[in-house]
Amino acid sequence: MMILAIALRxxxxxxxxxxxxxxxxxISLIVFLILVTLVKSYTENPAGNIGGIGVTxxxxxxxxxxxxxxxxxxxxxxxxRSFSGEFKNKxxxxxxxAPISMTEIVLGKCLGLYLFTILIALIPVLIxxxxxxxxxxxxxxxxxxxxxxxxxxxxxxxxxxxxSSLTDHIGLSALSSIGIILSLFWLVxxxxxxxxxxxxxxxxxxxxxxSHASPLYNGQVNSSxxxxxxxxxxxxxxxxxxxxxxxxxxx
Amino acid sequence: MxxxxxxxxxxxxxxxxxxxxxxxxNLTLNRGEVLGFLGPNGAGKSTTMQIISGNxxxxxxxxxxxxxxxxDEPRQAKAALGFLPEQPPxxxxxxxNEYLEYCVKLNRIPGPSAAxxxxxxxxxCGLGDVRKRLIGNLSKGYQQRVGIAQxxxxxxxxxxxxxxxxxxxxxxxxxIRDLIRELGNDHSVILSTHILPxxxxxxxxxxxxxxxxxxxxDSLAGxxxxxxxxxxxxxxxxxxxxxxxxxxxxxxxxxxxxxxRYLLDCDKEFNPAEFSSTAVNNNWQLTELAPQTGSLEQxxxxxxxxxxxxxxxxxxxxx
Numbered sequence: 001m002m003i004l005a006i007a008l009r010x011x012x013x014x015x016x017x018x019x020x021x022x023x024x025x026x027i028s029l030i031v032f033l034i035l036v037t038l039v040k041s042y043t044e045n046p047a048g049n050i051g052g053i054g055v056t057x058x059x060x061x062x063x064x065x066x067x068x069x070x071x072x073x074x075x076x077x078x079x080x081r082s083f084s085g086e087f088k089n090k091x092x093x094x095x096x097x098a099p100i101s102m103t104e105i106v107l108g109k110c111l112g113l114y115l116f117t118i119l120i121a122l123i124p125v126l127i128x129x130x131x132x133x134x135x136x137x138x139x140x141x142x143x144x145x146x147x148x149x150x151x152x153x154x155x156x157x158x159x160x161x162x163x164s165s166l167t168d169h170i171g172l173s174a175l176s177s178i179g180i181i182l183s184l185f186w187l188v189x190x191x192x193x194x195x196x197x198x199x200x201x202x203x204x205x206x207x208x209x210x211s212h213a214s215p216l217y218n219g220q221v222n223s224s225x226x227x228x229x230x231x232x233x234x235x236x237x238x239x240x241x242x243x244x245x246x247x248x249x250x251x
Numbered sequence: 252m253x254x255x256x257x258x259x260x261x262x263x264x265x266x267x268x269x270x271x272x273x274x275x276x277n278l279t280l281n282r283g284e285v286l287g288f289l290g291p292n293g294a295g296k297s298t299t300m301q302i303i304s305g306n307x308x309x310x311x312x313x314x315x316x317x318x319x320x321x322x323d324e325p326r327q328a329k330a331a332l333g334f335l336p337e338q339p340p341x342x343x344x345x346x347x348n349e350y351l352e353y354c355v356k357l358n359r360i361p362g363p364s365a366a367x368x369x370x371x372x373x374x375x376c377g378l379g380d381v382r383k384r385l386i387g388n389l390s391k392g393y394q395q396r397v398g399i400a401q402x403x404x405x406x407x408x409x410x411x412x413x414x415x416x417x418x419x420x421x422x423x424x425x426x427i428r429d430l431i432r433e434l435g436n437d438h439s440v441i442l443s444t445h446i447l448p449x450x451x452x453x454x455x456x457x458x459x460x461x462x463x464x465x466x467x468x469d470s471l472a473g474x475x476x477x478x479x480x481x482x483x484x485x486x487x488x489x490x491x492x493x494x495x496x497x498x499x500x501x502x503x504x505x506x507x508x509x510x511x512r513y514l515l516d517c518d519k520e521f522n523p524a525e526f527s528s529t530a531v532n533n534n535w536q537l538t539e540l541a542p543q544t545g546s547l548e549q550x551x552x553x554x555x556x557x558x559x560x561x562x563x564x565x566x567x568x569x570x
Contacts, residue, residue, distance in 0.1 A: 005356035015345050094340035094401065097304040141331040141361040179288040 002100045005116060006108025013076065022241040024073055030070065031124045033102075034063055056138040056145075057219070060128040065217045067124050071153040072181050078116065079160025080174035083244075086096040087168035102244045105239055106161070113157045115183060121150060135216045141219035148216030151229040155209060156181050158236040184232075185209045227250050255282045257331070257409050257439045260304065263312035265298055265463075272298045274463045276312070282408070287352060287471075288443040291555050296443045296465040297337055300413045301443070304334040311337060317408050328357070331437025333438075334409040337414050343387030347378055347397055350386055358405035372400040376430065392423035399427070403434065410434055411441045420473035428453050438546035447547045457547075459554055466554045474547065480544035483523065486512045488536035499529065514543065 038059045075159055081250045086092040095105050126144065131137060156177075163177035184207060193205035209232070212225040258280040265273040267433075273295045280286050290296045300308035303314050305321045305328065314321040319328035330509030342350055351372060355365045373379055376396040381389055387396055396417060402410055413429065416424045431453045434440050442454060451459055457474055459467040488513040490496075497505060506514040515521070523540060530537040 002357070002359065004498065005353070013342075013344070046340075047279040089343075090336060090338045090344060093301075093304070093306050093336045094354070095335065095357070096306045097329055097332060097334040097336075099326045099353075099359055100357060120270055248306060 002104045003108040003111060006095075006100075006105060007112035010082065010109050010112025011109065011115045013081075014112070017081075019077060020116070023077060024123060027067070027074070027120060027123050028071065028127075029061055030112065031067065031127050035127055035130075038062060054138060054141075055131060055135040056108050056141045057067065059131060060137065061145040061217050061219075063124050063128055064145040065213075067121075068149050068152040068213060069090060070176065071156050072185060074120075075117075075153060075156035075160045076163075076174040076177040077159055078165050080112065080170050080176065081164070082161050083164040083240075084168050084170045084173040088170065093133060096248070101242045106165075106240045110158055110161055110237060113161065114154055117150070117153050117157055121153070123148070124149070140221070144216050144219045144221050147221070148213050151226075152209060152213050153218070155229060155232055155236075158233045158240075159184070162236045162240045162243070165240045165247075256280070257282055257317055259313075259315040260299075260303065260529075261313045262300070263302065263314065264310045265302060265307070266310045267322075272463050273302075273309075276465060278458060278465070278468070280409070280439050280441060282439055283435065283437070284456060285431065285440045285442060285454045287450035287457040288441055288447065288460065289447070289450055289457060289551060290460040291445060294460045294555075296401075296445075296460060297413055299460070300336070300411055300441070300443050301335070304332060304336075304411055305329055306334075310487045330405070333402035333405065333410045335398045335402040335410075335412045335415055337417070339394055340395060340401070341394055342402070343525040344385065346385055347373070347382045347389075347400075350397065351400060354404050358406055368404055368406075373405040373506045375403065375433070376400040377426065391420045395419060395423070395427065399430065403438070406438075408439060408552070409441070410438045414445070415442070416444070416446065424449075425440070449549060451547055455526075459551060461555045467550070474550065478484045481528075483515045483517060483521070483540045484508070484512070484539060484543050485515060485526070485530075486538065486539035486540055487530065489534060491533060491535055495533075498527065512539070 039104045042055065042058055083092070088093065128142075129137075160174075160177040161181050163180060164173040166176065167173050186208075189208040189211060191202045192208070195201045195204065206228075212228045215222055215225055254272060256279050258278070260278045263273055263276040264271070276285070276295075276299060288296055288299070296553070298307065301415070302307075302309050303316070303321070305314075305325055308322065312455065313542055316328040317331035321328045342353075344355070348369065351369045352365065355368050360368050373382055376391070376399050378396055379399060381393055385395060389397070395418075399412070399415060402412065415431070416427050417436055419427065428449060431442060433454070442449070444450060454471055456470045457467070488511060490513075493505075493507075496513065496515075501517045501519070502515050502517055504516040506516070508514055523542075527537055527540060529535075
């Protein structure tokens, strides 16, 4: 109930923000351009599609995969104000002196941003669904790619909410979330490839977000990957709650 | 249930690193009371307000609101609390209505009574005309009123207002003070300020805080009697010999302020009527006879500056 009120407020804040609309129009343009390029190369050489995964694999999954990459930059832009802005404008005091717990505040904020992410996800969904006019889509592969994109973007959003709770400086909040996202998304894998010890390599590989996302983009829904995403999202939510609880101690 | 204790603060300490912002603050507030919380800038007023409202954790000590500990049972404690921080926590991109509806939800007021809570708060704070306007476009005075509306929207037992009249024009200040007095009828109010007339016009009780410690706690009536120093200022166009003046009944001491103008330090036996008739009989040509009422300002300056003297030997500019 409380969570929902905060979530709706956050969602509406997003709808009120110019940045969010700019992001959505940017995504529309980029996704459309990718679609045109992919459709063109597919029609010119239908046999050349990777591993015979069809229209869905070559076009729809690729678009969702690419949108996941875009969210490395988009998620921090959406989340940078979530707590930093409240700290900066001192509106955090409204939340902290209301009879609600930190857990409710954090869950509400995250939920609102997840809802907005789903709204953004409608853009690639609608654009890729336009393929049904000319081809048969593989529903299973399509859905698992979509789930992959949503889980990746939810993870990035949660990381962004966490870094936003660390500082009242909005730019710093965005920058540090890009840092953490890139580290978990890509850097750990890079380091893993350099490390010679196998157990460390495996551990680093396990931490990499992209290694858990790629099976989903290929139509493979492993419960271990889902558990990984749930774990990492929960971890950052708990960290945010802890951070806000200790916010009252500092200054 | 008057006399019921709504806020109880015990042995409150707060350190910012090596700086002791609050040292052993104790205070209680009963239902229906308006408590003035006074102090110079940086005395620890806002820190105390922040701790009582649960925005800041104390280093040690306890805050109980309506019997609930603010740290251990925050939900119950905060439900009984309305807080207007120094800077009103307003979302400038929302309209007054949208903002107050959000506040209603945050304070867990159930759906059916939400609309009436918003209406009531708007009425009390005089926001009727601006309800559809964006908060960011309102004047400072209206923004402050929205801040107050936010603090009283769930009709909490305790309302804490941190410098509510800063930056307002005199008419707005008067309106806000009237509102605070009205709030004092059915809520308990803590009013933090460094504006002294505000305290004199609205509060029942005063706490003066200086350098993180409570320097004085008294009811306004008690303070008034303390202020009613038994002094009179008299002006005589044809003043008598000084011995004659000193010999009068009830005058302990006097001080010459100017030609024929005296400050008389008297005790209870001094009767102004008697003095005026004596003056007339002796043809002293009385032109002024005024009780010298001390102001809260003097008490305030006495307390805060005397402390300055003892604690800060070097560089004490003001005396």
